[in-house]
Amino acid sequence: MDWTTILLLLDSTLRTASPLLLACLAGLFSERAGIFDIGLEGKMLVSAFLAAGFAYATGSAWLGLLVGIAGALLLSAVHGLASITFRGNQLISGVAINFLAAGLTVVIAERWFRQGGRTPQLDSGSRFTEITLPLAETIRPVPVLGPIYAQVVSGHTILVYAALLAVPLSWWVLFRTRFGLRLRAVGENPAAVDTAGVSVARLRYAAVAIAGLLCGIAGAQLSTAEPAAGFVRDMTAGRGYIALAALIFAKWRPWAALWACLLFGFFQALEARPDIFVRLFDLRVPSALLSALPYVLTVIILAGFVGRAIPPRAGGQPYVKER
């Protein structure tokens, strides 16, 4: 395999990994606070649609992003209402949210744009464009590092960098702030947090809202960040579930989430280039089987063959205050 192919592959790895990463961190906040979130997929989908729709209508990708985030937050509120206030089943609520998003996006898109459940093509003015990092061209001639910086690191949209930045930020919030400590505690032992006089419900709502925010950014990236140019039906295509898989793979830790998402992003990048396998190993790996790889890996992890993944202890259980 030649050097250019590797660079291209890594470049698309970073791009495909970043919505996964944002969704994965969303799941991380939610599940660390004890709220399972199967609805990552739906929140991303709604945000992808609203972001593209409003970017088209207003001509501003930023406004689109804001509306997308608002949509994802709304679904988060529904999830919070069902699983925190009314102590319903969090998994069922997540499933419902995914269907709601899959249905509503197409129904409304058809109503607004009449293009078979998609938004019109966005021109470069109304989407996030790829930015060249400073010095990219200057460093390019430097061997090895130069092309890596110029081609892989540089030349992504701002949302990709936001995703990468979200990793240390999440780590800092979760492990270095009082809010993070309480949030993690509420996922392990909500009664203890309650006894300390901190509102369990408020903390969990905060966590669910952060998850909505991150899913909103992830969705906007899918539909409005170059090379994407608009929303198509079901465009998340299981990414929310891959993010969940990555979350387990990462054992609910931010830095590990980065590596897990890069790995799964790499698989997705490979999936788009089946010719690489043919050239490398003289082997035709069907792309269908390659697409199943993240799921197979997650099952193997869950089976405990590669270290045990232990979820937050109070995950999935509604908190009932003692009366």
Next chain:
Amino acid sequence: MDRMPRWADLILVPLISILLAGLISGVVILAIGENPLRALGIMVSGAVGSTYAWGYTLYYATNFIFTGLAVAVAMHARLFNIGAEGQATWGGLGIALVALYLPWPHWTLAMLGSAVAAALFGAAWAAIPALLQARRGSHIVITTIMFNFIAAALLNWLLVGPLKPAGTMETATAPFPPATHIPSFRDMFSFGETILFRSTPANIAFFVAVAACVAVWWLIWRTRLGYEIRAFGHSEGAARYAGIDATRIIMVTMLISGGLAGLMAVNNTLGYSERLILNAVEGAGFIGIAVALMGRAHPFGVFLASILFGILYQGGGELQFALGIPREMILVIQALVILFTGALDNMVRMPVEMIFAERRRARAPIAAPGPARSSPGHMTPPSDPGKPAE
């Protein structure tokens, strides 16, 4: 004494939930500029107005009965099987293999053999998540989701590769031999010149589904195994203490659940498409969740909810023809039903419970005097401090 009568728990609360889901669906239809009542009329007449309509409605309902029962059985053991989709996909694969590669002399034998194969394949696909849950404690929801994707990917690969007949462009197997054709409703109910259920997919598998409802009812409420499943679902700790083997219950329940989901393929693959096609399950595995929730995990409830969803599915298709509302409107309604009957159950339940408690308190002084008859397990609710003592 329970906080509300049985009929309220089984009928009133689900009914209110469905009304709420319907109301919000109506608001959605209104918001996209159509008349919800007119949409409702089109859906109903499109789904139950003719034998043609019923031929589709009952076909969809049959799919949902199988997946609904699958989810319901697992629910009794407090296992949430999201994997009915993948298990039904595998059921289809099992049927395709036996129908294509074994010589069948008569359709009755073909149906029997196919059903066994479908159930076995479906159960096999549920076995690994079940084992991981039982032995490793890996969350069955996550593993069954993963297995859905793996099943879809495998089938995708099989249908563009090994199972695809040479010289075709479609992602499907070769058509099954004619001997495996099971009677459709048209074959069964048309007489003389009158042809009923013309070109509709409903077939004899509907009656298999009804039989499965009865069998599941028998299993859950009339057998020792069913008792153990329910006991395990009620309290895992107590069940273990009573000598019920948790691993066995999880495995057996999930195998039955997967087998029921797999049986769905008798309807859609053997009975309708008569070859294995890509994405044959069409989300029925997930509708099973809605159906099981709405039917309160009772086979009769599952049956009724399946018919309702069959109407919704067939009627929803008519909406597209008549009003141009995309088929995805069904997903919205389905989501709202799952949300209200499943996740927001307490939102409906708590006010209803309060009303019944209020009524009972109002009636209490009339009751004959005697010792307090509250059962030992229940705490009596504290009297309202706002009211003067009686």
